[in-house]
Amino acid sequence: MNQKGTIKAKRSQGGVAISVEPQITRGLGVQRVYETLKRDILDMTLAPGDQLDETRLSARFSLSRTPVREALVRLTSEGLVTTLPNRNTIVAVIDFASVPGYLDALTLMYRVSTRLAAQHRSAADIEEMQCWQDNFAKAVDNADAISMITVNRDFHLAIARAGGNPYFTEFFERLLDQGQRLLRLYYSSYNDHLPQKYVAEHDAMIAAIADKDEERADRIGGEHAVQVVTQIQSFLASGIARSMKVAAIR
DSSP: OOTTSOOOEEEEETTEEEEEOOHHHHHHHHHHHHHHHHHHHHTTSSOTTOBOOHHHHHHHHTOOHHHHHHHHHHHHHTTSEEEOTTSOEEEOOOOGGGHHHHHHHHHHHHHHHHHHHHHHOOHHHHHHHHHHHHHHHHHHHTTOHHHHHHHHHHHHHHHHHHTTOHHHHHHHHHHHHHTHHHHHHHHHTTTTOOOHHHHHHHHHHHHHHHTTOHHHHHHHHHHHHHHHHHHHHHHHHHTHHHHSGGGGOO
Protein backbone atom coordinates (compact mmCIF):
# COMPACT_ATOMS: atom_id res chain seq x y z
CA MET A 1 0.00 0.00 0.00
CA ASN A 2 1.40 3.40 -0.89
CA GLN A 3 1.09 6.67 1.05
CA LYS A 4 -2.09 7.63 -0.73
CA GLY A 5 -3.94 4.59 0.48
CA THR A 6 -4.10 2.80 -2.86
CA ILE A 7 -3.03 -0.77 -3.46
CA LYS A 8 -0.91 -1.53 -6.46
CA ALA A 9 -1.22 -5.14 -7.60
CA LYS A 10 0.40 -6.64 -10.66
CA ARG A 11 -1.12 -9.29 -12.82
CA SER A 12 -0.26 -10.55 -16.25
CA GLN A 13 -2.67 -10.23 -19.13
CA GLY A 14 -1.18 -11.07 -22.51
CA GLY A 15 2.26 -10.29 -21.13
CA VAL A 16 1.23 -6.76 -20.02
CA ALA A 17 1.46 -5.77 -16.36
CA ILE A 18 -1.70 -4.04 -15.13
CA SER A 19 -1.90 -1.86 -12.02
CA VAL A 20 -5.13 -2.37 -10.07
CA GLU A 21 -6.61 0.06 -7.53
CA PRO A 22 -9.47 -1.54 -5.57
CA GLN A 23 -12.74 0.37 -5.75
CA ILE A 24 -13.40 -0.24 -2.04
CA THR A 25 -10.32 1.74 -1.00
CA ARG A 26 -11.22 4.68 -3.24
CA GLY A 27 -14.85 4.56 -2.12
CA LEU A 28 -13.84 4.89 1.52
CA GLY A 29 -11.67 7.86 0.63
CA VAL A 30 -14.53 9.56 -1.21
CA GLN A 31 -16.84 9.05 1.76
CA ARG A 32 -14.29 10.45 4.21
CA VAL A 33 -13.67 13.57 2.13
CA TYR A 34 -17.40 14.05 1.52
CA GLU A 35 -18.39 13.73 5.17
CA THR A 36 -15.57 15.95 6.44
CA LEU A 37 -16.15 18.74 3.92
CA LYS A 38 -19.90 18.59 4.37
CA ARG A 39 -19.55 19.01 8.13
CA ASP A 40 -17.12 21.91 7.63
CA ILE A 41 -19.51 23.60 5.19
CA LEU A 42 -22.60 23.14 7.35
CA ASP A 43 -20.78 24.31 10.45
CA MET A 44 -19.45 27.36 8.54
CA THR A 45 -15.83 26.35 9.15
CA LEU A 46 -15.74 26.62 5.38
CA ALA A 47 -17.64 29.81 4.72
CA PRO A 48 -19.71 30.56 1.61
CA GLY A 49 -17.38 31.61 -1.18
CA ASP A 50 -14.32 29.83 0.20
CA GLN A 51 -12.24 28.17 -2.51
CA LEU A 52 -11.93 24.38 -2.61
CA ASP A 53 -8.65 23.61 -4.33
CA GLU A 54 -8.35 19.96 -5.34
CA THR A 55 -4.56 19.90 -4.94
CA ARG A 56 -4.69 21.27 -1.41
CA LEU A 57 -7.54 18.96 -0.47
CA SER A 58 -5.61 16.00 -1.85
CA ALA A 59 -2.70 16.91 0.41
CA ARG A 60 -5.01 17.45 3.39
CA PHE A 61 -6.58 14.00 3.08
CA SER A 62 -3.48 12.21 1.71
CA LEU A 63 -5.47 11.03 -1.29
CA SER A 64 -5.25 11.37 -5.04
CA ARG A 65 -7.35 14.03 -6.72
CA THR A 66 -9.85 11.46 -8.05
CA PRO A 67 -11.67 10.70 -4.76
CA VAL A 68 -11.51 14.39 -3.84
CA ARG A 69 -13.15 15.29 -7.16
CA GLU A 70 -15.84 12.64 -6.65
CA ALA A 71 -16.62 13.99 -3.19
CA LEU A 72 -16.92 17.52 -4.60
CA VAL A 73 -19.34 16.24 -7.25
CA ARG A 74 -21.56 14.79 -4.48
CA LEU A 75 -21.49 18.07 -2.60
CA THR A 76 -22.32 19.93 -5.81
CA SER A 77 -25.41 17.75 -6.29
CA GLU A 78 -26.57 18.86 -2.83
CA GLY A 79 -26.09 22.52 -3.66
CA LEU A 80 -23.27 22.98 -1.15
CA VAL A 81 -20.48 23.44 -3.71
CA THR A 82 -20.36 25.40 -6.97
CA THR A 83 -18.01 25.17 -9.95
CA LEU A 84 -17.45 28.58 -11.49
CA PRO A 85 -17.03 29.25 -15.24
CA ASN A 86 -13.26 29.57 -14.69
CA ARG A 87 -13.38 25.99 -13.33
CA ASN A 88 -12.60 27.09 -9.76
CA THR A 89 -14.65 25.27 -7.14
CA ILE A 90 -16.04 27.17 -4.15
CA VAL A 91 -18.42 26.68 -1.26
CA ALA A 92 -21.80 27.69 -2.65
CA VAL A 93 -23.09 31.09 -1.64
CA ILE A 94 -26.56 31.58 -0.20
CA ASP A 95 -28.78 33.88 -2.21
CA PHE A 96 -30.81 35.61 0.49
CA ALA A 97 -33.01 37.23 -2.16
CA SER A 98 -34.37 33.79 -3.05
CA VAL A 99 -35.00 32.69 0.55
CA PRO A 100 -38.68 33.79 0.72
CA GLY A 101 -39.58 31.74 -2.37
CA TYR A 102 -37.58 28.81 -1.06
CA LEU A 103 -39.39 28.89 2.29
CA ASP A 104 -42.78 29.01 0.55
CA ALA A 105 -41.88 25.90 -1.45
CA LEU A 106 -40.60 24.16 1.67
CA THR A 107 -43.82 24.86 3.55
CA LEU A 108 -45.91 23.46 0.70
CA MET A 109 -43.84 20.28 0.53
CA TYR A 110 -44.08 19.69 4.29
CA ARG A 111 -47.86 19.70 3.90
CA VAL A 112 -47.99 17.67 0.70
CA SER A 113 -45.58 15.00 1.92
CA THR A 114 -47.35 14.39 5.23
CA ARG A 115 -50.80 14.31 3.59
CA LEU A 116 -49.73 11.82 0.92
CA ALA A 117 -47.94 9.69 3.51
CA ALA A 118 -51.17 9.48 5.51
CA GLN A 119 -52.93 8.22 2.39
CA HIS A 120 -50.42 5.60 1.28
CA ARG A 121 -48.11 4.66 4.15
CA SER A 122 -47.28 1.07 5.03
CA ALA A 123 -46.30 -0.41 8.38
CA ALA A 124 -42.69 -0.52 7.17
CA ASP A 125 -42.86 3.21 6.36
CA ILE A 126 -43.95 3.99 9.92
CA GLU A 127 -41.08 1.92 11.30
CA GLU A 128 -38.58 3.81 9.14
CA MET A 129 -39.95 7.19 10.23
CA GLN A 130 -39.75 6.17 13.87
CA CYS A 131 -36.17 4.98 13.44
CA TRP A 132 -35.11 8.35 12.03
CA GLN A 133 -37.08 10.15 14.72
CA ASP A 134 -35.28 8.18 17.44
CA ASN A 135 -31.96 9.20 15.91
CA PHE A 136 -33.12 12.81 15.66
CA ALA A 137 -34.11 12.86 19.34
CA LYS A 138 -30.64 11.56 20.27
CA ALA A 139 -28.98 14.26 18.16
CA VAL A 140 -31.11 16.90 19.90
CA ASP A 141 -30.19 15.52 23.33
CA ASN A 142 -26.52 15.75 22.34
CA ALA A 143 -26.95 19.27 20.88
CA ASP A 144 -25.28 17.93 17.72
CA ALA A 145 -26.54 20.37 15.12
CA ILE A 146 -24.85 18.70 12.15
CA SER A 147 -26.43 15.34 13.01
CA MET A 148 -29.78 17.09 13.52
CA ILE A 149 -29.56 18.53 10.01
CA THR A 150 -28.73 15.23 8.30
CA VAL A 151 -31.17 13.10 10.31
CA ASN A 152 -33.97 15.66 9.93
CA ARG A 153 -33.45 15.41 6.16
CA ASP A 154 -33.71 11.63 6.25
CA PHE A 155 -36.79 11.77 8.47
CA HIS A 156 -38.70 14.01 6.09
CA LEU A 157 -37.55 12.04 3.05
CA ALA A 158 -38.91 8.87 4.68
CA ILE A 159 -42.27 10.64 4.95
CA ALA A 160 -42.07 11.75 1.31
CA ARG A 161 -41.23 8.23 0.10
CA ALA A 162 -44.22 6.88 2.03
CA GLY A 163 -46.42 9.14 -0.09
CA GLY A 164 -45.50 7.12 -3.17
CA ASN A 165 -44.98 10.03 -5.58
CA PRO A 166 -41.37 9.97 -6.86
CA TYR A 167 -41.69 13.43 -8.45
CA PHE A 168 -42.63 15.05 -5.15
CA THR A 169 -39.94 13.06 -3.36
CA GLU A 170 -37.22 14.16 -5.79
CA PHE A 171 -38.30 17.79 -5.56
CA PHE A 172 -38.49 17.68 -1.75
CA GLU A 173 -35.03 16.08 -1.57
CA ARG A 174 -33.61 18.97 -3.60
CA LEU A 175 -35.27 21.49 -1.31
CA LEU A 176 -33.97 19.80 1.82
CA ASP A 177 -30.44 19.64 0.42
CA GLN A 178 -30.49 23.28 -0.66
CA GLY A 179 -31.74 24.39 2.75
CA GLN A 180 -29.18 22.61 4.92
CA ARG A 181 -27.28 25.78 5.84
CA LEU A 182 -30.53 27.65 6.54
CA LEU A 183 -31.40 24.83 8.91
CA ARG A 184 -27.97 25.32 10.51
CA LEU A 185 -28.98 28.91 11.21
CA TYR A 186 -32.27 27.63 12.63
CA TYR A 187 -30.48 25.46 15.18
CA SER A 188 -27.99 28.26 15.87
CA SER A 189 -30.91 30.47 16.86
CA TYR A 190 -31.46 28.06 19.76
CA ASN A 191 -27.71 27.77 20.48
CA ASP A 192 -28.04 24.22 19.14
CA HIS A 193 -30.39 23.27 22.01
CA LEU A 194 -33.66 22.67 20.18
CA PRO A 195 -36.71 22.84 22.50
CA GLN A 196 -38.28 19.44 23.07
CA LYS A 197 -41.69 20.68 21.94
CA TYR A 198 -40.35 20.83 18.40
CA VAL A 199 -39.01 17.30 18.64
CA ALA A 200 -42.52 16.30 19.69
CA GLU A 201 -43.90 17.76 16.46
CA HIS A 202 -42.17 14.96 14.58
CA ASP A 203 -43.88 12.44 16.84
CA ALA A 204 -47.22 14.12 16.11
CA MET A 205 -46.56 13.80 12.36
CA ILE A 206 -45.85 10.09 12.70
CA ALA A 207 -49.00 9.58 14.78
CA ALA A 208 -51.21 11.37 12.24
CA ILE A 209 -49.67 9.42 9.36
CA ALA A 210 -50.04 6.13 11.24
CA ASP A 211 -53.72 6.94 11.86
CA LYS A 212 -54.14 7.73 8.15
CA ASP A 213 -55.64 11.07 9.16
CA GLU A 214 -54.90 13.18 6.07
CA GLU A 215 -56.31 16.45 7.41
CA ARG A 216 -54.41 16.21 10.69
CA ALA A 217 -51.21 15.23 8.93
CA ASP A 218 -51.55 18.19 6.55
CA ARG A 219 -52.22 20.58 9.43
CA ILE A 220 -49.34 19.36 11.58
CA GLY A 221 -46.95 19.40 8.63
CA GLY A 222 -47.95 22.97 7.84
CA GLU A 223 -47.66 24.13 11.44
CA HIS A 224 -44.24 22.52 11.76
CA ALA A 225 -43.06 24.26 8.60
CA VAL A 226 -44.41 27.64 9.72
CA GLN A 227 -42.57 27.33 13.02
CA VAL A 228 -39.28 26.58 11.27
CA VAL A 229 -39.77 29.30 8.65
CA THR A 230 -40.74 31.95 11.23
CA GLN A 231 -37.71 31.18 13.38
CA ILE A 232 -35.34 31.36 10.41
CA GLN A 233 -36.86 34.65 9.25
CA SER A 234 -36.59 36.15 12.73
CA PHE A 235 -33.00 35.03 13.08
CA LEU A 236 -32.03 36.51 9.72
CA ALA A 237 -33.87 39.75 10.50
CA SER A 238 -32.08 40.07 13.85
CA GLY A 239 -28.74 40.54 12.11
CA ILE A 240 -27.07 37.91 14.31
CA ALA A 241 -26.61 35.58 11.36
CA ARG A 242 -24.80 38.33 9.49
CA SER A 243 -22.22 38.59 12.29
CA MET A 244 -21.36 34.90 11.91
CA LYS A 245 -19.22 33.53 9.07
CA VAL A 246 -22.37 33.84 7.02
CA ALA A 247 -21.27 37.45 6.61
CA ALA A 248 -19.13 36.12 3.78
CA ILE A 249 -22.25 35.33 1.80
CA ARG A 250 -22.83 37.64 -1.13
